[in-house]
Amino acid sequence: MKTVITALIAGIIFGAGLAYSGMSDPARVQAFLDITGNWDPTLACVLCGALLPMMIAWRIQARMHAPFADAHFSLPGTTKLDGRLAIGAILFGIGWGIGGLCPGPAVADLAIAPQSAILFVAAMAAGMLIHRYAAS
């Protein structure tokens, strides 16, 4: 229960941050990617703001033996650079550019612009399913 409530609080703060920063607007994200047009640097401000507490958190994490609300750390340990990482990131970037949406804002937008967001989220889930059955 403690873990579920912690995750819910984190999700709420994350979603609130996305909405407050303007990242829930696909047009604003697309404008950040629009370097040959009407560039909007807001997303860079968001990234800088997000990196700051996270860099501190990683420093603290290095001195901890276990997280506060769970038994142990479950962190990715992969360091391999391979074609999957590269091709996956490139395909994701193309979709991100076309729609102006990445997974976080898309899910958060289910509460703000459900008609459009549900379409994107359903397609995103379909893409994840295709990966599950076709690529692995």
Add this chain to the structure above:
Amino acid sequence: MLPAFPNAMPMEGLAGGLMIGLAGAIMLLGLGRIAGVSGLAARATGIADSGAPRGIAVAFIVGLPLGAWIVSRLAGEIETHFSPSTAQLIIAGLLVGFGTRLGSGCTSGHGVCGLSRFSRRSAIATALFMASGFATVAIMRALGLLS
């Protein structure tokens, strides 16, 4: 305000970013996990079999729209401008879903959590999805596909 970029929201961006980073820190220090939305979404929907316990994934994913809804209640209506093209939204969604699973992460997992960890994998992934995002929008602009 940034005089050169009248549409930018640097202060809101920074403040919202701090909230996102705080949420990532809660996941990391509280649960020992990466706040990666693509992985947690796949886990919450049951599309992925491994990863965070289902309850954690569902709670985090449900929290996202809840948080956005709370901001819309407190700060007034939040503007969103989606592509009017259904085809564009579907193609974009398919690519984002497939690509984030193949590349093991998105803007939150690789971009926020990975970069702040100085992960070489995440740095490369972030550079690649940023570059392909820039290229895609430049091509769309050239083709007149930007709405």
